[in-house]
Amino acid sequence: GREGKTISWMRKGLELKEVKTKMAERTQETGVVCSADFKKDSTGSDLFGYVGIEAVLDQMRRKAMKTGFEFNIMVVGESGLGKSTLVNTLFKSKVSRKSCTPNFVEKIPRTVELQTISHIIEEKGVKMNLTVIDTPGFGDQINNENCWEPIVKYINEQYEKYLREEININRKRRIPDTRIHCCVYFVPPTGHWLRPLDIEFMNRLDKIVNIVPVIAKADTLTLDERREFKQRIRQDLRNYSISVYPQTEFDEDPEDKLLNDTVREKIPFAVVGTDQEHQVNGKKILGRKTKWGIIEVENDAHCEFANLRDLLIRSHLQDLKDVTHKIHYETYRVRRLNESNGIVKGLPKENYVATKVELENNL
Structure with missing residues (x-):
């Protein structure tokens, strides 16, 4: 026993x-x-x-597929640079303002007007609530002084809207996200340097939104001209301390740094957009037909559209949203809350609480 x-x-x-x-x-x-x-x-x-810890990933995937997710992209540049065409090409849908407006007639407004259009795009069961923000009138005037101000105002208004929802006592279970996750800035294919307007715009916005610069209508440049133009733009970005996405200071680990370094080497992306299909060697391809041949949009030897698409959708979409929320929005939120605290500081004790509540209600 x-x-x-x-x-x-x-x-x-x-x-x-x-x-x-x-x-x-x-x-x-x-x-x-x-x-x-x-x-x-x-x-x-x-x-x-x-x-069975890895089953959490399946749970997250199922939830994401049910609810879908938001992605808000702003396109900025002069008229005639192919912004609408490029957006349509990116998402392989008629999602631009121009494409979705019957009998659309291009008119240059006297001031910058921001116009939004939203779509639900579904692919293999995954839903994307896509919002495209266009900026007609930007850079189209003789005097373009302060033409970036309506854009800065709009971006901050979306942060303000999100902040108000966030501080509500009875806030929504899921706050609608209208914040701009990415701003694609179209640089005209001059082949020289960045213009003062380009530099001023990116300097004003690089601290509040993720900027991805692209060379529009890159097929108007030879390969040598394109290479030199890209080098000059990168030099200007360094000289004027302009921070474009992906920002070096936000690399989280060596793997991220390696991936982002390959992206940074290609910025600005030289792009060509089109929604026309052509037959090449028995295959349907997106491309622009010229008297010299067909410029294949997704051919790396012809342009860098595929690199831009991969960055915005396939490899960095979630990171664009994370940087928007954790960096740009957080900076705005802290500033606004500090402003409200600064106003009530120094008030008599009996007025402090009432004034603070009133300010938070008016945020």
């Missing part, structure tokens, strides 16, 4: 020691502390078992 119990406890002790030894060996091999490799069954004995 007692001797048998002693042997049984010794066996259990040896089994537990063996489990711990295996855990230590696995920890040493992988560098990951193995704390969930064994569990107790109903009898109290320790067993190896599957926990």
Whole structure:
């Protein structure tokens, strides 16, 4: 009896020691502390078992597919640079303002007007609530002084709208996100340097939104001209301390840095947009037909549209949203809350709480 119990406890002790030894060996091999490799069954004995932590990813995926997600993209540049065509090409849908307006007639407004159009795009069960913000009138006047101000105002208004929802006591379970996740800035294909307007615009906006500069209608430049123009633009960005996406200071780890460095080497992207299909070697391709041949939009040898699409949709879409929320919006939120705290500071104690509540209600 007692001797048998002693042997049984010794066996259990040896089994537990063996489990711990295996855990230590696995920890040493992988560098990951193995704390969930064994569990107790109903009898109290320790067993190896599957926990299923990775199933969380499936749960997140199912939830994302049900609710969909928002992506808000702003396009800025002069008229005639192909903004609408490029957006349509990016999402392979008629999503631009020009495409969605019957009998559309291009008129240059006297001031910058911001116009939005939203769509729900679905692909393989995944829904994207896409909003495209166009800026007709930007850079089209003889005097373009302060033409960026309506754009700055609009971006900050979206942050303000989100902040008001966030500080509500009875806020919505899911706050509608109208914040601008990316601003694609179209540089005219002059082949020289950035213009004062380009520099001023990006300097004003690089701290409040993710800017991705592109060279519009790159097919008007030769390959050598394009290469030199890209180098000059990169030099201007450095000289004027303009921070474009992906920003070096937000690289989270060596893997991110490696990926982002390859993107930064290609910025600004030299792009060509079209919604015309052509037959090339028996295959349908998107391209622009010229008397010299067909410029294939998704051919890296012809332009860098594919690199831009991969950045905006396939590799960095979620990061664009994260940087918007964690960096740009957070900077705005802290500033606004500091402003409200600064106003009530120094008030008599009996007026402090009432004034602070009133200010927060008026944020």
